[in-house]
Amino acid sequence: MRYRVKIEVSLKPGHSDPEGETTAKSLKGLRYPVETVKVSKVYEVFLHAKSLKEVQRHADEMCRRLLANPTKDNYRFNIEEVK
Amino acid sequence: MKKEDINVCIMRVAGTNCDAETKRAFDDLGVKAEVVHSNEIVKKRNLLDYSALIFPGGFSHGDYVRAGAIWAKEALAKIGDDLKEFVEEERPILGICNGFQVLVEIGLLPGFEGIAEYPEAALATNTPIGYHCSWVYVRHENSGKCIFTRKVAKGKVLRIPVAHAEGRFVLPKENENRYLEKLYGNDQLVFRYCAENGEPANGQYPINPNGAFHDIAGICNPAGTVFGLMPHPERSYYGWQLPDWTRRERTLTYGDGRLIFESVVEYLTKKF
Numbered sequence: 222m223r224y225r226v227k228i229e230v231s232l233k234p235g236h237s238d239p240e241g242e243t244t245a246k247s248l249k250g251l252r253y254p255v256e257t258v259k260v261s262k263v264y265e266v267f268l269h270a271k272s273l274k275e276v277q278r279h280a281d282e283m284c285r286r287l288l289a290n291p292t293k294d295n296y297r298f299n300i301e302e303v304k
Numbered sequence: 305m306k307k308e309d310i311n312v313c314i315m316r317v318a319g320t321n322c323d324a325e326t327k328r329a330f331d332d333l334g335v336k337a338e339v340v341h342s343n344e345i346v347k348k349r350n351l352l353d354y355s356a357l358i359f360p361g362g363f364s365h366g367d368y369v370r371a372g373a374i375w376a377k378e379a380l381a382k383i384g385d386d387l388k389e390f391v392e393e394e395r396p397i398l399g400i401c402n403g404f405q406v407l408v409e410i411g412l413l414p415g416f417e418g419i420a421e422y423p424e425a426a427l428a429t430n431t432p433i434g435y436h437c438s439w440v441y442v443r444h445e446n447s448g449k450c451i452f453t454r455k456v457a458k459g460k461v462l463r464i465p466v467a468h469a470e471g472r473f474v475l476p477k478e479n480e481n482r483y484l485e486k487l488y489g490n491d492q493l494v495f496r497y498c499a500e501n502g503e504p505a506n507g508q509y510p511i512n513p514n515g516a517f518h519d520i521a522g523i524c525n526p527a528g529t530v531f532g533l534m535p536h537p538e539r540s541y542y543g544w545q546l547p548d549w550t551r552r553e554r555t556l557t558y559g560d561g562r563l564i565f566e567s568v569v570e571y572l573t574k575k576f
Contacts, residue, residue, distance in 0.1 A: 235477040237515070239433035285422060287377050290370060290409070292426040292476045 223269055226280045228288060228298040231261035236293045264288060267303070276300050305355065305576035310569065312337035313354035315345065317375055320402065321362035325538040329565045332541070342379065351386040355572055356396045359403030361467070361536055371427060371470040372405025380410055387412075388419060394575070396451055396568050397530045401468055404522070404532030413532050415525040416486055424483065427534070428472040431515030437467040439547055440513055442495035442521045442535060443502050449491035449528035451571040455563045461502045462495070462560035463546070464535035466521075471514040471534040473521075484518060495522035495533055537561030 232238050238259055245258040266283065270276045277300065284296040312330050316323050316339055323339045330337035337358075345351050365374040379387060391397065391412065399407035405427045407413045411420035430436055441463055444456045456462065475483045487493045496519040497505040497512040505512035505519045512519045514534070522533030543549055543556030 233477065236428065236474065237431055239429050239431045239515075243433050287369060287373060290373070290423045290426045292423055293428055293474055 222271070223267065223303050224273075224276045225301045225303045226266040226268065226276060226298050227301070228264040228266060228280065228284060228296060229261050230264070230284070230289045230294050230296045231259065233293055233295050273300060273302075305572055307334055307569065307573055308336070310335045310355045310572050311353065312356045312358060313345070313351065314339045314358045314360055315342050316340070316360065317342045317364050317378075319363040319365055319367070320360050322400065322536060322538050323360045325541070326358055326360050326400070329538050329541045329562070330569075333565055333569050335569055342375075346382045349383070349386065351383055351390060354395075355576065356398070356568060357390060359397070359399040359406045361401035361403060364402055364406065367402075367470070370405075370409070371468075372402055373409045376406045376409030379406070391419070391525075391527075391530060394527055394529045396571060398452060398564075398568065399530075399532035400536055400538065401466075401471075401534055404534055405470065407530060407532040412530050413525060414483065414487060414492055414523055415530060416483075416490075424476070426474050427470050428474050429470055430468070430472055430513070432509060435467075435469040436471075436510070436513045437465070438510060438513060439463060439465045440511070440521075440535060441498050441500050441502075442533075443498040443504075445493045445496055446524070447491050449526075450494045450524040450531055451528050452524070452531040452564050452567050453494055455567040455570065459502065461498060461500065462540075462563070464537055464540045464559075464561055466513050466535045468514070468534055471516065473516040473518075473523075473534075475517060480517070487523060490526045491528070492523050492526060493520065494524050494531060495520075495535070497521050537564040541565065
């Protein structure tokens with residue numbers, strides 16, 4: 222079966238987000254009523270697996286081993302079966 | 305080990321830089337150093353033929369995902385066992401700039417309990433944001449554990465340049481104080497950003513160029529044989545690399561960065 226895993230890696234609360242702060246400043250400069258901006262990264266991973274459980278295991282491992290650094294990052298993902 | 309028997313591996317991948325400058329520093333000290341692509345090391349499985357390993361600066365694999373992350377995980381997956389043995393035998397490993405990011409992502413630094421399964425620190429996006437390239441001052445904080453700075457007196461201020469966009473050293477918020485105490489307790493703290501007179505930066509930009517927690521610029525592992533730092537010592541090896549060398553009354557032959565290379569060479573000749 223073919224799956225799409227959409228993974229979002231974002232900063233843990235308490236860690237400063239210079240990208241978000243700079244973006245917020247710019248949007249405010251464009252006169253939008255922006256309060257704060259938080260930046261996260263989204264990965265769309267396509268893979269083949271035998272079951273949903275297997276995909277979940279792979280996705281979790283991918284995040285822990287490479288895509289997120291637990292010092293500062295949170296991660297979450299959703300899985301969709303695709304053609 | 306005789307000086308002529310030392311064989312330093314300067315590993316490179318796509319996007320590394322200053323490997324040539326690092327080699328030149330060792331050449332100047334009369335030590336053999338080779339710039340080797342990591343694929344060669346993987347193919348020949350010969351990491352243990354070398355006496356020291358350097359992860360140079362740059363933007364390995366485009367710094368995608370996080371700076372240093374891809375190279376780190378690749379090294380762990382392909383030569384992790386050799387790397388572990390290298391560390392256990394207390395052969396020195398130095399990570400400069402991107403190399404520091406790699407050592408943190410591998411889990412070798414701070415490496416409180418050996419190679420950590422997941423990173424215990426991170427080098428996050430600079431605050432203020434952006435690529436920052438300038439000469440900075442760092443104060444030597446180590447009491448003798450770090451084998452790369454044994455020729456540097458404690459409290460001495462060194463002038464070395466930085467050049468990076470992701471150099472803000474951070475610890476997990478939930479363990480920040482505990483880990484900082486460990487860094488002090490194990491004598492793992494090596495360099496902190498400071499003013500020219502040695503006064504702490506206290507997070508003030510541009511004295512602290514990236515917003516690093518506790519002004520941390522470089523740390524070593526508990527054994528003192530693995531060392532990572534954001535500044536580039538190979539870019540302050542010679543006196544003529546200093547930005548004001550032509551304005552000085554007396555041109556210096558060498559810059560402060562040389563002390564780091566001298567220290568590791570001395571360690572190798574005495575230890576092995």
